[in-house]
Amino acid sequence: MNNFTFYSPTYFAFGKDEENKVGALVKRFGGSKVLIHYGGGSVVRSGLLGRVKASLETEGLPYVELGGVKPNPRSGLVYEGIELCKREGVDFILAVGGGSTIDSSKAIAAGVVYEGDFWDFYSGKTIEKALPVGTILTIAAAGSEGSPDSVITNEDGMYKRGASGDAIRPKFSILNPALTQTLPPYQTACGITDIMAHLYERYLTNTKEVEVTDRLIEALLLTMIHEGPRVIENPDNYDARANIMWAGMMAHNNAVGVGRSQDWNSHNIEHELSALYDCAHGAGLAVTMPAVFHYVMNHDVMRFAKVAVRVWGCQMDFDHPEVTAKAGIEALRNFLISIGMPKNFAELGAKEEDIPKLVDVLVNGNGRSGSISGFVSLNAEDCANIYRLMV
Ligand code: NZQ
Ligand code: ZN
Numbered sequence: 001m002n003n004f005t006f007y008s009p010t011y012f013a014f015g016k017d018e019e020n021k022v023g024a025l026v027k028r029f030g031g032s033k034v035l036i037h038y039g040g041g042s043v044v045r046s047g048l049l050g051r052v053k054a055s056l057e058t059e060g061l062p063y064v065e066l067g068g069v070k071p072n073p074r075s076g077l078v079y080e081g082i083e084l085c086k087r088e089g090v091d092f093i094l095a096v097g098g099g100s101t102i103d104s105s106k107a108i109a110a111g112v113v114y115e116g117d118f119w120d121f122y123s124g125k126t127i128e129k130a131l132p133v134g135t136i137l138t139i140a141a142a143g144s145e146g147s148p149d150s151v152i153t154n155e156d157g158m159y160k161r162g163a164s165g166d167a168i169r170p171k172f173s174i175l176n177p178a179l180t181q182t183l184p185p186y187q188t189a190c191g192i193t194d195i196m197a198h199l200y201e202r203y204l205t206n207t208k209e210v211e212v213t214d215r216l217i218e219a220l221l222l223t224m225i226h227e228g229p230r231v232i233e234n235p236d237n238y239d240a241r242a243n244i245m246w247a248g249m250m251a252h253n254n255a256v257g258v259g260r261s262q263d264w265n266s267h268n269i270e271h272e273l274s275a276l277y278d279c280a281h282g283a284g285l286a287v288t289m290p291a292v293f294h295y296v297m298n299h300d301v302m303r304f305a306k307v308a309v310r311v312w313g314c315q316m317d318f319d320h321p322e323v324t325a326k327a328g329i330e331a332l333r334n335f336l337i338s339i340g341m342p343k344n345f346a347e348l349g350a351k352e353e354d355i356p357k358l359v360d361v362l363v364n365g366n367g368r369s370g371s372i373s374g375f376v377s378l379n380a381e382d383c384a385n386i387y388r389l390m391v
Contacts, residue, residue, distance in 0.1 A: 001210050001259040008253050010146050011172040014246065016238075018174050019136050022052055022094070023059030029132050029171040031092025034063040035085055037105045039097040040070065043138060046182050052096055052136065064088050069097065072274050072281070073104040075154050078118060081108035085131070095135040095170075099142025099151075099194075099281075102135050106150035106168040109133045122152055123366055127165025135173040139180055140245040141191030141282060143198055143252020145173035153275050159361050160275040175249065177241040185232055189339040190282025192228045192244065196221060196332075197266060197285040198251040200293075203307055204263035204375040206300075214306075216256040220247050221311045225335060232339050265374035266292045269386060272358045277349045286341035287348050290333040291389035294326070296376040301325045345391045355387045 011029075013021060026034055034056060036049070043049045044067075056063050066081050084090070085108060095105035109130040111118030121127050137145045144150070148169045151162045180188070203217045223243055230240040250256060269292060270284040297304050305321040308314040308328020317323045333343065342348045363370050363380045371379045378386070 002207055002261070004258040006254065006258050007166055008146065008169070008255065010170050010253070012146075012175060012249070013172065014175045016176060016178055018176050019048065019051060019179070020055055022134070022136060022174060023055035023057075023061055025172045025174070026056065026061055026092055026094065026134055027059050029092070029134060031061065031094075031132065031134070033088065033090050034061055034092045034094050035081065035088075035090045035105075035108070036063050036065045036094050036096060037069065037081065037101055037108065038065075038067045038095075039101045040068065042182065043096050046138075046179070048136070048138070048179060049096060052094070063094075064090065069101045069104045071098075071100050072153050072160065072278055073100040073107075073151075075119065075152055075156070078104055078107040078111060078152060082111040082118065085112045091131060093131055093133045095133060096138070098137070098139040099144040102133075102137070102142070102144040102170070103150040103152060105133050105135070106130070106144070107152050107163070110150075110163070110165070110168055119154065121163035121165070122154070122161040125163075127163055127167050130165070130167040132171045133168060135170045137173060137175050137179070137245070139183055139187060139191050140177075140241070140248035141194045143195070143248055145170060145175065146249045146253035151271070157361075157365075158275050159365050160271040161366055173249075175245050177238055177245045180241050180245065181236055181238070183235070185235065186340055187280070188231060188235065189228075189341055190280040191248065192224055192231075192339060193282035193286045193336055193341055195244070195248045195251045196224050197282075197289060199224075199256070200289060200307075201263045201266060201374075202257040202260065204296075204303065205260040206375065207260040210260045213256050213258065213260055218307070218310050220251055220256065221307075223247050225311070228335075228339055261375075263375040265296070265372055265376070265378055268372050268374075269362065269383060272362045273348065273350055275361075276354065276358065279348050279350070283342050283348060286336040287344060287350075287390050288386075290329055291386050293329045293332075295382070295386050295389060297322065297325050297329070299376045304328055350390070352388075352391045355384055358387055359383045
């Protein structure tokens with residue numbers, strides 16, 4: 001196991017009706033004027049936004065609002081949010097929604113207290129300072145509610161990049177599984193896929209002797225395999241949604257990723273798809289992961305065989321471990337298809353003729369120098385081969 005530090009100071013309030021405490025929590029974490037940031041309207045239709053405003057009003061907290069965050073959140077609204085916060089003297093950003101709203105909120109929080117262009121952070125500069133951010137999560141997926149990360153699409157070129165820094169870890173996150181019951185099944189399945197991807201991207205490591213985190217990841221994957229179909233079958237199953245919601249947080253606050261190298265090639269390869277075609281991140285990952293895994297499998301076939309046996313219940317073939325490894329990848333693919341995820345470029349709305357463009361932005365865009373690195377280092381030809389496997 002590698003040396004590591006782990007600092008994850010988010011306060012979590014989990015369970016039914018917890019969102020009604022939001023005003024008190026904003027006060028507790030130092031807010032006196034709030035930006036309520038939200039997406040395309042699901043929180044208005046569900047009545048959640050009204051309850052949030054009532055809670056802030058009860059605590060005597062003034063607020064301004066900025067809705068309209070799109071899935072795969074855009075740089076334009078971030079600039080608008082930064083200007084609004086400066087103009088209004090906002091000192092606390094409250095994200096009410098999914099990963100896109102939370103990531104847009106984090107970008108605004110960092111941009112308000114920075115002299116330069118906030119995109120500097122999405123080009124490699126660490127976020128050292130930001131306004132405090134609180135979240136009320138409405139979809140279990142991205143894990144942004146407990147992560148130090150934010151992913152934004154730059155509208156000048158339509159490419160997607162991430163930024164990081166402990167300063168943007170949410171001060172508090174309210175997780176009420178009942179709020180996810182209004183999700184369409186497709187979005188629920190996209191969230192399940194993203195959570196599983198966050199686990200796989202950590203499982204694929206080149207670090208030896210990491211049994212504790214291997215076992216934790218396997219437990220979370222088994223939980224997703226058990227609870228995923230239950231929630232797709234019955235969207236009102238609160239307990240299944242509760243387990244998925246906490247698994248989503250655990251999968252990405254890095255508790256299960258410490259002390260080990262991680263992959264993230266599937267995420268990088270997918271991000272170009274959701275940036276160009278505006279598909280859901282989870283749906284893109286459902287198509288990307290099996291292709292990447294088949295392509296890199298021989299780098300450490302026993303690691304793929306291990307997850308196949310321990311998580312997917314495949315029979316170990318000691319003479320031909322690659323057979324076991326492949327069976328595990330196919331089990332993952334079939335599981336994702338069974339919950340309603342796409343299986344190829346066509347179902348995703350992606351086009352084969354765009355592959356050269358996708359590869360170029362992926363390996364050369366925004367300061368990269370011809371390859372991406374992770375479990376295996378992949379050059380332009382590798383990435384093109386992987387995209388072709390998805391067709
Ligand atoms: O915009 P509204 O109207 O709210 O609708 C949203 C949106 O259309 C809808 N939705 C959310 N909660 C709902 C609901 N509809 C009905 N009832 C509810 N309770 O679902 C749609 C998707 O929302 P979005 O916020 O985009 O989903 P998600 O949480 O999957 O976030 C995806 C974004 O997170 C990034 C992705 O790249 C993508 O841009 N990621 C962020 C990470 C991080 N910050 O740590 C890590 C991830 O790997 C990921 O890359
Ligand atoms: Zn993800």
